[in-house]
Amino acid sequence: MATSHRQFKDRIYEQFSRIGKAVSAPKRIELLDLLCQGPRTVESLAQQASLSVANASQHLRVLRAARLIESEKQGLYVEYRVADVEVCRFFFALRKLADSHLAEVAQVTQTYFAQRGVMAAASAVSGDELLRRVRNGEVLVLDVRPEEEFRAGHIPGARSIPIAELKARLRELPRGREIVAYCRGPYCVMAVDAVELLRKHGYRAQRMEQGVVDWRARGWRVEKERERVLS
Amino acid sequence: MATSHRQFKDRIYEQFSRIGKAVSAPKRIELLDLLCQGPRTVESLAQQASLSVANASQHLRVLRAARLIESEKQGLYVEYRVADVEVCRFFFALRKLADSHLAEVAQVTQTYFAQRGVMAAASAVSGDELLRRVRNGEVLVLDVRPEEEFRAGHIPGARSIPIAELKARLRELPRGREIVAYCRGPYCVMAVDAVELLRKHGYRAQRMEQGVVDWRARGWRVEKERERVLS
């Protein structure tokens, strides 16, 4: 009786730990982060995360075993995607926890930005403020992620110019209006690069810390609340 | 430049993975679960989780290194506690993810209850329903966790009779009123045991799946929403 009780506990916690194990390797978290931006193939993921294809495939296998992601054969390629929005929310919770509890995260970020000679926090725009200014037509929202990710989902009204093409396509941007660039989230530096480039060319530009998915998660929560209140 | 970019990413994800690693061992999740119920000493945790004291201490060291928990010397004992409510919420998110995505969790639970000849889901009461019936004075809410945990926090109006003492203290309970027993949460079986015992002695008893902390988390969210709505 007591032993079966112990067995039950052990089995349950072992199941819980499958999720934990899945996010215990840095590279797997990076893959999960990428997949939260949208579906991708193995090769694309491997390249983005600086992994060998075989190694990426192996990590993806682990993530899939924990049911955090799923895969589907699409012709010659295999498309991997997050199993559920819930998974992204879990990743955000983890990221937020690391952000608020691990001093080292702030330190690493600060060191990197200092090394680049950029003020990290100074130019960051909060989601609430942006929302107001977008509505007023004051700003142009720029999505600097790869077009693939833009297509998978973006902030309504945003314009897509991947960071790699930005320099060549600068003339597409209006001079007068302020530009707010965003990318994958607070620890993605593409928007920082974009702002740096834009400012060097005389544009007024700012970075939004949140990415699309953070934005959507936020919007979703707000909507949910309104629903509950109104009903 | 590109290398420093990679380095930054690697360092950030490595930080994130500290949280992941902390919850990658079943026993550490169990310890975290216990600590979400309230502060505890090493020995107490070790005993509850069926660990040697040295082993528990080691696991606690890992959890503390990830800043999920903190410890304070209290005379001869060391008190461990969760670093922040945010940590409990993270644990809940993990548990919920496992619950909804890993079929094995349901299977393990079902197997255990079937083996005990108890209908698991049949007698579960939801938090919303309970709230209503408590307000009407229809039910008596019974906290069957160790008194230590009851003292650390409980559902308002609940009565404490630890499962170990329940049999001897049955006469304290009123015959007529329905009893709703709760313990640490959906995967804690103390309330199941209590309900079984109570029914065998002719009481009308049901189990509430949620524990105190789930309850509080729920309450907190509800309050938060009301605030936001009213302001």
Added chain:
DNA sequence: TGCATATTCAAGCAAACGATTGAATACTAG
């Protein structure tokens, strides 16, 4: 001061893990 108790530390061992390599499989296009 010295004994008892709670906790941590240190060493050792088997198992699990992450990365690498090279081969195998599955699909497409010519």
Added chain:
DNA sequence: CTAGTATTCAATCGTTTGCTTGAATATGCA
């Protein structure tokens, strides 16, 4: 059918992890 491409599989190697054991440290109490 064959060549080429995307992905997975299998074997290997060095590291890390979780657990055990026994000793060390720290605090409280007689």
